[in-house]
Amino acid sequence: MFQDILMLGALFILRIIVPLLLVIGIGYSLLRRLTGVKLDFSPKFVTGVGLVLSCWAIAAIALILRFTNGLGAITNLTDEFPLGLWIGFDVMAGAMLGGGAFVLAGLVYVFGIERYRPILRSTILTAFLGYALLIVALLIDVGRPQNILMLRPVFFFNIHSVLWEVAMCVMFYTTVLALEFLPALFERLRWKRAWQIVHKITLPLVIIGILLSTMHQSSLGSMWLIANGKLNDLWYTPWLPVFFWISAIGVGLGMVTVESNLSSRAFKRGLEQDLLASLAKFNSYWLGFYAIARLADVVWRGKAYMLTEPTLMTLLFWVEVGLGAIVPAILMSQPKIREHKNALYAIGAVIVVGGILNRLCVSMFGMWTYTGPVYLPSIMEVALTAALFTFGGAVFVLLSRLLPVFPKEETALTASGD
Amino acid sequence: MTAQNNQPRTDGSITRRQFIKLSAATVGSVVIAHQTKTRALAASKVSRDTAPAMLVDLSRCIGCGNCQRSCAEANGLAPTTEQAQGLNGQNFTYIKKVELEDGQVRFVKRQCMHCLDAACVSACPASALHQTPEGPISYYPNRCLGCRYCMVSCPFDIPRFEWENGLTPEIRKCMFCYERQQEGELPACVANCPTGAIRFGTRSELLAYAHARLAANPDFYVDHIYGEHEAGGTAWLYISDVPFESLGFRTDVTTRPIPAYTWDIMSKLPTVVGSMAVVLTGAAIATQRRKGHDPDHNVPPWEREGEGEPIEVKNTQSDQGEG
Numbered sequence: 001m002f003q004d005i006l007m008l009g010a011l012f013i014l015r016i017i018v019p020l021l022l023v024i025g026i027g028y029s030l031l032r033r034l035t036g037v038k039l040d041f042s043p044k045f046v047t048g049v050g051l052v053l054s055c056w057a058i059a060a061i062a063l064i065l066r067f068t069n070g071l072g073a074i075t076n077l078t079d080e081f082p083l084g085l086w087i088g089f090d091v092m093a094g095a096m097l098g099g100g101a102f103v104l105a106g107l108v109y110v111f112g113i114e115r116y117r118p119i120l121r122s123t124i125l126t127a128f129l130g131y132a133l134l135i136v137a138l139l140i141d142v143g144r145p146q147n148i149l150m151l152r153p154v155f156f157f158n159i160h161s162v163l164w165e166v167a168m169c170v171m172f173y174t175t176v177l178a179l180e181f182l183p184a185l186f187e188r189l190r191w192k193r194a195w196q197i198v199h200k201i202t203l204p205l206v207i208i209g210i211l212l213s214t215m216h217q218s219s220l221g222s223m224w225l226i227a228n229g230k231l232n233d234l235w236y237t238p239w240l241p242v243f244f245w246i247s248a249i250g251v252g253l254g255m256v257t258v259e260s261n262l263s264s265r266a267f268k269r270g271l272e273q274d275l276l277a278s279l280a281k282f283n284s285y286w287l288g289f290y291a292i293a294r295l296a297d298v299v300w301r302g303k304a305y306m307l308t309e310p311t312l313m314t315l316l317f318w319v320e321v322g323l324g325a326i327v328p329a330i331l332m333s334q335p336k337i338r339e340h341k342n343a344l345y346a347i348g349a350v351i352v353v354g355g356i357l358n359r360l361c362v363s364m365f366g367m368w369t370y371t372g373p374v375y376l377p378s379i380m381e382v383a384l385t386a387a388l389f390t391f392g393g394a395v396f397v398l399l400s401r402l403l404p405v406f407p408k409e410e411t412a413l414t415a416s417g418d
Numbered sequence: 419m420t421a422q423n424n425q426p427r428t429d430g431s432i433t434r435r436q437f438i439k440l441s442a443a444t445v446g447s448v449v450i451a452h453q454t455k456t457r458a459l460a461a462s463k464v465s466r467d468t469a470p471a472m473l474v475d476l477s478r479c480i481g482c483g484n485c486q487r488s489c490a491e492a493n494g495l496a497p498t499t500e501q502a503q504g505l506n507g508q509n510f511t512y513i514k515k516v517e518l519e520d521g522q523v524r525f526v527k528r529q530c531m532h533c534l535d536a537a538c539v540s541a542c543p544a545s546a547l548h549q550t551p552e553g554p555i556s557y558y559p560n561r562c563l564g565c566r567y568c569m570v571s572c573p574f575d576i577p578r579f580e581w582e583n584g585l586t587p588e589i590r591k592c593m594f595c596y597e598r599q600q601e602g603e604l605p606a607c608v609a610n611c612p613t614g615a616i617r618f619g620t621r622s623e624l625l626a627y628a629h630a631r632l633a634a635n636p637d638f639y640v641d642h643i644y645g646e647h648e649a650g651g652t653a654w655l656y657i658s659d660v661p662f663e664s665l666g667f668r669t670d671v672t673t674r675p676i677p678a679y680t681w682d683i684m685s686k687l688p689t690v691v692g693s694m695a696v697v698l699t700g701a702a703i704a705t706q707r708r709k710g711h712d713p714d715h716n717v718p719p720w721e722r723e724g725e726g727e728p729i730e731v732k733n734t735q736s737d738q739g740e741g
Contacts, residue, residue: 072581079506079578082566110698112705143564143579143587147544156545156561162680163567164543165687187719195718207698211691222683226541226571228672241683 016057024053035401052390059387062380066140074380081367085377088363089385090137092220093356095170096244098127099252101177102206102213109206116279118407119260119272121184125405126259128177129392135174137388162223169216176209184403217248224362232366233303234317240362243294247355250287250325253279254351261345266397269406277338280347284332287351291325313369316361324354466534469553469653470599471621472608473628474527476658476665477638478615481513481525485607485616489529492595492606505529507580510592511607516665524658526665527607527616530555530576530592531645532653533676534621538568538577540677547577547589553621553653554594562589573649573671594653621653628657650675 032038039045065073077084101124107113108120139145148167158164179198186195221244224231237243257276264271298307306314328351332338337347364375377385400406483501486509490497495508502512511529518524536555538547546562549555564587569577580587595605603609608616617624625646632639644656648671656662663669714722 067584070580070582070584070587077581079569079581080575082569082579106698110702110705112709141565143566143583144562144585145564146585147561147563152561152563153544158540158542158545160540160677160681160684161543161567162684163541163565165684167543190718190720192718192721196716199716199718203702207695207702210698211695214694215687215691218683219687222680223567224570225679225683226537226567226676228676228679229573229668229670230570238679238682 016060020053020057020060031398031401052394055383055390056387058380058383062384063140065380071141071143074378074384076375076378076381078374080371081375083363084375085364085381085385086137086141088360089356090141090388091134092359092363094130094134094137095217095220096248096251096355096359097255097352098130098177099213099217099248100256101127101180101252102210103249103252104256105180105206106210109203110210116275119256119275121181122259122263122400122405123256124177124180125184125396125399126255128174128181129396131170131174131177133388133392134170137385140384162219162226166216166219166223169212169219173209173212173216176205176212179205180209184405188403213248214245218242218245220244221362227367230367230370231362232313232369233301234298234306234313235362235366237297237301239293239297243290243297246286246290246293247325247358250283250290251351251355253283253286254328254348254355257344257348258352261341261348263396263400263406267400267406271341273339273341273344276344276348280332280338280344281335283351284329284338287325288329288333291321291329294321294325313366316357316365320354320357320361323350324358325351328354464534464549464551464553466651467620467622469534469621470594471532471553471619471624471653471655472605473617473619473624473655473657475615475617475631476524476526476656476660478613479513479525479527480613480615481515481523482612483513484610484612485527486511486513488606488610489592492598493593505576505591506578507588507590510590514666518660518664522660524660524665526667529607529654530594531574531649532592532594533573533649533651534653535650535675535677537571537573537649537676540680541567541571543567550596552596552599554596554599555591556593556596557589557591559586559588564589571676573668573676621655624655628655632657647673649673650678 028039062074066075071077075084075086104116104120104123107116139148142148153164153167180202182198183195183202186192186198218241221240221242224236225238225240228236256279260271260276263269295307298304307317308314328347331343331347337343368374481501486502487498489495489511490508493510495510502509504512505528511527514526514528516524516526532553532555534553536547536549539549539555542548542562543565544561544563546558547555547568548558564579566577566579566589568589569575569579576591578590580590595603595607598605604618608618617627619627625643628643632641632643638659640658640661642657642662644658644662644667645652645654650673656667658665
């Protein structure tokens, strides 16, 4: 027994800790050489990095177990409850949080509102990383990822399947996002010809991106319409796809606020406060309309009595609609509040949390009425999700150091960070 | 929307209004599309009358377990001596023992219901679960992604997943002994039922037989054939002398074919997306005209005169200076 533990410990250090340290060491020296970033090893920084790395280590173990012993070994999923956190959070919420990119790209390219351009590129990068990690999460979640890589759904297509349509749209849209972001790379490399080619096709790409987004953002909602009689009536409505599309835009714009504030703090750069405030003004109407539509839908279907029942589902509904849409809509309609930097940041965070809760309610909690509360994610599932999330954050930081993601400080900035 | 071409492009408020209008137009078109009730296209081309079917008379089942054991044998599943307590990767059917409130006992055989318009078939993104030309729902493992969306879609919670298999887990369920049927044999369970509780035949013939039996014994049987209308009609039919809800059957299952619930939405996407494409292209052309021709538009930022190097990263320069 003791020997086993010793052996496991040795293997753990040899196979996971050592390679991780190597990767980090090489990565850090490369980063320093390329960008001149020096890290200050303050206790706060070391704890943060330590937490993230231990999360990545757990995720690495989880991954090995998943591909050797099956999904049952690391998840709490069962035949009763087959889809869980990875679908609810990584896929459903991940796509929603990338919703800001198609809205901003449309505003700038299709409607020619140039003043949003300074925050466009970072939004597209956020969305691209979100979608790329969504695909990674999906490849871990599905039982036979090799059949996705062998493009089985392309050859054996099924146009009746919502999931098929979502898969196709996500695949193409991730490519579109990559192409929309490529000019940043070509600017860094100074590849003139490549830059011009991508530049020429940007407008059609943006339009295709908006169409693809509309299709899959709504279809992520239609997906659950097949669970007739299983999903709780507070969420099961033929309007679910429309609500998903509306909230993808509202929450996507909330995410733009959060991401701008986070990067402003992390990189000690200025903040495009006036742009965020003008987006917030639009978003207050948008989320207000969304909240009214959500409530009107419940009443219209004759389920108004459910809104006052003392159940967990009712509580979740009110937290999700009230906190995620009604309260932010009211707060953002006040000019004083939306022009206050930290207030808008907090409201953005609340919108994002409310939006995530909405997706989790539709895909996980809302099913509890039918199955009973049989599923909560396991530690491994949470660790893997957290690892993907922090990995995305790390890649964002890295790319925004290496490539011209944010505009030069002198232009288009009004308020400076802190 | 194009009427406002002449507005200066710096005026954000007008264009935002345009944007809101466009959004309203899109939502509106979804509304219109939703209200035009189009009948869902039936995915299934199988004849509902001649599809192979089963009729289970729950009043005749004695719970011997022969069906389950012969099923395991016919499908090469793990043999058991005990009766299974649920479905899993090695049990495509099992007999649920139900003790009623008045002390009576009933045995309920459960397995895939083989819906005529199956939710799982419409849900499968890779056509791995498919309906055979005759009607039974079969499966190609080498197409399956293991996404488990079929399990979410099934109104009877039938498909099972191999949770302990790392790379080649399969969806497991009763395939109606399709290969045996092709060879002219009966499905294993019905061939080994000693009491005649299960009957095999075409669906129309079994429905006629069941209706006749209900009509002949109206005091004995519950006046309901479970599966005649449930989920748009299933190939497995049940009749019973005690109410179905007391036996654990889902009696709230819709009578509409379940694929229709998503096809309602899916079939409208081309209209919505097509009209959106037209509006967006129009708006883009209007924007291009309003902006006029920019001679510099195809010049990369680092070559533009008078603007210096607008989006060069500062850190890079300082680093190069350092190194």
